[in-house]
Amino acid sequence: MYGLFRERAEAVSARVIRAGGPGEAAGALAGIIEEEKVKKIVAEPSGMVERCVRILEERGVLAEGGQEGGGRPALFFRDLRRQAGDAGLGISEMALAVAETGSLAGDCTSMESRLVSTLPPVHVALVPSSGLVATPGEAIERFYGGGRTPGYLSFISGPSRTADIERVLTIGVHGPERLYIILVDEEGGGGND
Amino acid sequence: MTEGFRERIAAALDNQNLRRALGNFADAYLGARENAYQGKDFEAIRRKIAGIKKGAAENMEELAHRFTRAAEKAGAVVYRASTPEEARDYIKNLAQARGVKSVVKSKSMVTEEIHLNRSLKEAGIEVRETDLGEWIIQLSGQKPSHMVMPAIHMTRGEVAGVFSAETGKELSDEIPVLVKVAREELRQKFLAAGMGISGANIAVAETGTIVMVTNEGNGRLTTTLPPLHVAVVGLDKLVSSIGDVAPILEALPRSATAQHMTSYVTMITGPVPAMDRAGNPVEKEMHIVLLDNGRTKMASDPVFKEALQCIRCASCLNVCPVFQLVGGHVYGHVYTGGIGTILTAFHHGLEKAESIQSLCLGCERCKAFCPAGIDIPALIRELRARITGRKGLPAGSRFLLETVLPSRSLFHGLIKAASAAQKPFVREGGYVRHLPLFLAGLTRGRSLPAIAGRPFRDVAGSLPAPRNPGERIGFFAGCLIDFVYPRIGEAVHKILAGMGCRVVFPPGQTCCGLPASYMGAPGPAARIARQNIAAFGEDCRYILTACPTCATFLKRDYPRLLREDGEWAGRAERFAARVVDFSSFVSREGFRPAGGFAGTRITYHDSCHLKRNLGVFREPRELLAGAGYDLVEMKWPDRCCGFGGSYSMRFPEVSRSILEAKIKDITETGARVVATDCPGCLLQLAGGLDAGGRREIRAAHTAELLCE
Ligand code: SF4
Ligand code: SF4
Numbered sequence: 035m036y037g038l039f040r041e042r043a044e045a046v047s048a049r050v051i052r053a054g055g056p057g058e059a060a061g062a063l064a065g066i067i068e069e070e071k072v073k074k075i076v077a078e079p080s081g082m083v084e085r086c087v088r089i090l091e092e093r094g095v096l097a098e099g100g101q102e103g104g105g106r107p108a109l110f111f112r113d114l115r116r117q118a119g120d121a122g123l124g125i126s127e128m129a130l131a132v133a134e135t136g137s138l139a140g141d142c143t144s145m146e147s148r149l150v151s152t153l154p155p156v157h158v159a160l161v162p163s164s165g166l167v168a169t170p171g172e173a174i175e176r177f178y179g180g181g182r183t184p185g186y187l188s189f190i191s192g193p194s195r196t197a198d199i200e201r202v203l204t205i206g207v208h209g210p211e212r213l214y215i216i217l218v219d220e221e222g223g224g225g226n227d
Numbered sequence: 228m229t230e231g232f233r234e235r236i237a238a239a240l241d242n243q244n245l246r247r248a249l250g251n252f253a254d255a256y257l258g259a260r261e262n263a264y265q266g267k268d269f270e271a272i273r274r275k276i277a278g279i280k281k282g283a284a285e286n287m288e289e290l291a292h293r294f295t296r297a298a299e300k301a302g303a304v305v306y307r308a309s310t311p312e313e314a315r316d317y318i319k320n321l322a323q324a325r326g327v328k329s330v331v332k333s334k335s336m337v338t339e340e341i342h343l344n345r346s347l348k349e350a351g352i353e354v355r356e357t358d359l360g361e362w363i364i365q366l367s368g369q370k371p372s373h374m375v376m377p378a379i380h381m382t383r384g385e386v387a388g389v390f391s392a393e394t395g396k397e398l399s400d401e402i403p404v405l406v407k408v409a410r411e412e413l414r415q416k417f418l419a420a421g422m423g424i425s426g427a428n429i430a431v432a433e434t435g436t437i438v439m440v441t442n443e444g445n446g447r448l449t450t451t452l453p454p455l456h457v458a459v460v461g462l463d464k465l466v467s468s469i470g471d472v473a474p475i476l477e478a479l480p481r482s483a484t485a486q487h488m489t490s491y492v493t494m495i496t497g498p499v500p501a502m503d504r505a506g507n508p509v510e511k512e513m514h515i516v517l518l519d520n521g522r523t524k525m526a527s528d529p530v531f532k533e534a535l536q537c538i539r540c541a542s543c544l545n546v547c548p549v550f551q552l553v554g555g556h557v558y559g560h561v562y563t564g565g566i567g568t569i570l571t572a573f574h575h576g577l578e579k580a581e582s583i584q585s586l587c588l589g590c591e592r593c594k595a596f597c598p599a600g601i602d603i604p605a606l607i608r609e610l611r612a613r614i615t616g617r618k619g620l621p622a623g624s625r626f627l628l629e630t631v632l633p634s635r636s637l638f639h640g641l642i643k644a645a646s647a648a649q650k651p652f653v654r655e656g657g658y659v660r661h662l663p664l665f666l667a668g669l670t671r672g673r674s675l676p677a678i679a680g681r682p683f684r685d686v687a688g689s690l691p692a693p694r695n696p697g698e699r700i701g702f703f704a705g706c707l708i709d710f711v712y713p714r715i716g717e718a719v720h721k722i723l724a725g726m727g728c729r730v731v732f733p734p735g736q737t738c739c740g741l742p743a744s745y746m747g748a749p750g751p752a753a754r755i756a757r758q759n760i761a762a763f764g765e766d767c768r769y770i771l772t773a774c775p776t777c778a779t780f781l782k783r784d785y786p787r788l789l790r791e792d793g794e795w796a797g798r799a800e801r802f803a804a805r806v807v808d809f810s811s812f813v814s815r816e817g818f819r820p821a822g823g824f825a826g827t828r829i830t831y832h833d834s835c836h837l838k839r840n841l842g843v844f845r846e847p848r849e850l851l852a853g854a855g856y857d858l859v860e861m862k863w864p865d866r867c868c869g870f871g872g873s874y875s876m877r878f879p880e881v882s883r884s885i886l887e888a889k890i891k892d893i894t895e896t897g898a899r900v901v902a903t904d905c906p907g908c909l910l911q912l913a914g915g916l917d918a919g920g921r922r923e924i925r926a927a928h929t930a931e932l933l934c935e
Contacts, residue, residue: 042487046486046487046488046490113506114506115502115503115504115505115506116504116505116506119418132488134487135487135488136487136488137488137492143499143500144500145451145499145500145501145502145508148447148451149451151447152444152447152448152451153448169473170473170476170477170488170492171470171472171473171474171476171477174469174472174473174494175470178434178469183301183434183435183436183496184494184496185301185495185496185497185498185499186450186493186494186495186496186499187493187494187495188447188491188492188493188494189488189491189492189493190490190491191486191487191488191489191490191491191492192490193490194442194443194444194490194491195442195443195490196359196360196406196442196443197376197484198358198359198360198363198376198377198378199359199363199378199381199383199386199402199405199406200248200382200383200402201248201251201252201255201376201379202383202402204402204403204406206406206410207359207406207409207410207442207443207444207445208357208410208413208414208417208443208444208445208448209443209444209445209447209448209490209491210444
């Protein structure tokens with residue numbers, strides 16, 4: 035399933051990285067931050083994102099406590115409505131990766147998760163590799179099973195796009211121009227292949 | 228015809244940008260769509276969607292109640308609007324009550340249907356379309372020309388002009404630059420807007436969820452940044468349960484834009500957290516306007532309820548030969564193309580659909596692609612019948628249908644008279660090059676064949692029969708073979724006789740009746756059907772025709788026309804069951820062509836009716852290849868040739884333009900011969916080749932080619 039997911043996600047211009055655990059995921063994140071040369075980052079305060087950010091703070095990639103310093107980018111978990119507007123990169127966690135369509139699926143009910151994945155030009159999504167499912171239908175079932183109803187379920191497939199002028203495909207309209215997906219294996223476990 | 232209709236058609240045909248854009252797209256779409264569906268069972272998906280949406284249409288009222296309860300439970304406010312006016316007023320009053328100064332909108336056809344922007348603007352509220360295509364349209368004061376790609380008719384240069392005027396800067400026409408401008412300009416509007424208005428692609432009764440399928444990201448912004456979200460949802464968007472979403476998502480992006488999935492699919496249930504500009508949490512409000520505007524009336528209509536199954540993918544436009552030529556503007560309203568004709572009739576009034584219904588050629592291509600299983604051409608025929616039923620036929624047509632068609636001798640007499648009258652205009656080779664004055668439109672770009680000196684009916688009796696005849700086959704000629712191409716009838720006769728069949732030609736037969744039906748006159752069509760059924764009696768094993776249009780009508784429509792006509796219902800069923808088309812019959816019965824045509828390069832044009840109504844396309848190819856012809860496929864062999872019977876007379880310009888594309892595809896194969904199974908296509912193709920100066924390419928019916 036991972037192979038198909040990767041193929042389909044890349045076909046819609048997402049970049050897919052597989053990480054053996056949070057440590058590797060943090061490393062991949064550091065690489066993206068470096069490559070994108072961002073000064074300001076906004077992040078959704080969620081378990082896996084916070085874990086990776088803490089590792090990067092320890093490694094000195096990010097300044098501690100969200101302060102810009104020593105040429106290191108600043109990262110914000112709060113006040114995102116104001117901070118996301120001019121941030122260069124947003125980090126969020128998505129629960130599922132859908133193989134057939136190369137999509138991510140996640141409950142984006144929190145305002146933070148939506149702001150970080152819509153406003154900045156680069157979106158990095160952390161996804162547990164145990165969250166690989168085959169089809170969008172399966173993803174819907176996971177979220178709506180057992181009588182639950184998420185407030186705002188998002189499927190995200192690649193960066194935003196348009197073909198509205200002369201049908202020429204152009205990446206990056208209102209949403210992100212680039213989407214990085216880091217699939218994170220459980221520590222010790224192999225994840226869902 | 229409504230005022231300006233013909234002018235709009237002429238203008239569209241003259242618009243080279245539009246023609247190029249739509250033409251390129253039409254070609255690219257087919258392949259891309261096919262790729263997107265790879266590994267999928269389209270027929271199974273569409274059966275599922277048709278089932279889901281059919282059930283929803285039948286229970287619309289109940290679903291609306293369930294949806295309302297569930298959405299309210301989740302914290303949304305649901306307002307049921309019967310008319311566009313009620314919907315507009317509700318939204319306007321809400322905006323005013325909340326002190327909203329500016330509104331951002333993501334793409335929604337239903338808000339166009341109710342002319343929402345105009346009413347908000349009149350109330351002094353600024354409205355911004357944020358879908359790139361819609362924004363271009365809004366800024367340039369135009370109308371969308373396509374359901375999915377509203378600005379497909381505009382070039383990058385035109386867009387640069389529009390954006391330059393808006394921003395006061397001189398912008399280059401590079402597309403990435405233009406897209407960036409839109410991002411920056413509209414970002415400010417998103418951040419400042421007091422209200423976000425969206426549509427919905429699906430509304431789930433079980434959970435009160437709305438589903439939005441988008442690509443640009445504007446849908447997520449519209450529903451995230453403003454503290455007030457209004458979703459305008461047509462009642463046709465309702466489905467029963469959350470399990471109904473996945474099948475629609477499986478088809479919608481694949482059919483609409485040839486994507487496995489759009490960039491964003493968003494499923495919203497009730498208001499979600501929001502913040503004001505300073506970042507303080509605010510109470511979000513979500514209002515859902517459920518719009519009727521003709522939809523419950525449609526649901527209660529035994530025929531037109533089918534149109535409620537539509538998921539607005541626009542593939543019926545993308546494959547329609549007429550739409551490909553003229554685009555959306557000629558349709559004059561929000562919903563365009565074949566399905567748009569039906570929707571216009573219900574949402575904007577029957578009279579508004581009167582002109583545009585006549586644009587449909589009846590080629591049935593859209594039907595083969597519709598992921599919701601809607602028989603669009605059948606709905607258009609029904610619409611036509613109702614319009615005619617209300618207005619009556621024009622006197623000339625009535626005389627033709629009610630008096631001339633059923634009477635073969637009168638019809639023939641008139642045709643003969645016409646044949647004599649045309650003599651002075653017949654040039655060598657049997658084509659009419661120029662017709663006098665009022666008929667001139669008929670022969671521009673296409674030469675018409677001369678009416679035969681002796682119709683088939685006069686020849687039929689004297690054709691040789693086999694010595695020990697076997698099965699009795701009734702031959703149904705149809706008008707074109709009878710009066711224009713008796714040579715096809717003779718070829719069929721020769722082949723069947725060679726196979727040992729006893730071929731009979733019941734002289735009481737007349738026109739198949741399809742022209743009457745297409746003109747919206749089911750009464751005369753039924754009368755003609757009874758006449759033909761009586762003429763053939765019950766003792767032919769098969770009723771064979773070499774005209775797929777006749778075959779379709781005899782087989783599919785006779786039972787339908789006579790369903791409630793006492794003993795005729797049964798007779799029509801038995802008659803229809805025995806109708807076969809030439810190619811599938813001789814192929815099935817093991818006909819072996821003589822062969823000896825090795826090396827003659829040939830290409831095959833699929834008649835719309837043969838391929839899509841009768842499902843026959845392999846047989847004629849196998850027969851021709853069996854005869855030794857070297858078959859090369861043209862590009863899109865099943866794209867309509869533009870004949871469409873009397874269509875080519877009503878819209879000669881449209882018909883001619885479609886024909887030109889076909890002739891080009893034929894010429895590109897380098898074939899010496901183009902074969903087809905339909906005498907109507909033959910007339911069109913032969914005429915187009917002749918008029919286009921491609922006389923070295925011969926057009927012929929499959930039967931003729933097999934018995935040479
Ligand atoms: S039947 Fe043919 S002409 Fe009519 S709407 Fe469908 S595709 Fe267009
Ligand atoms: S009628 Fe069918 S093909 Fe046309 S837009 Fe609706 S669902 Fe799509």
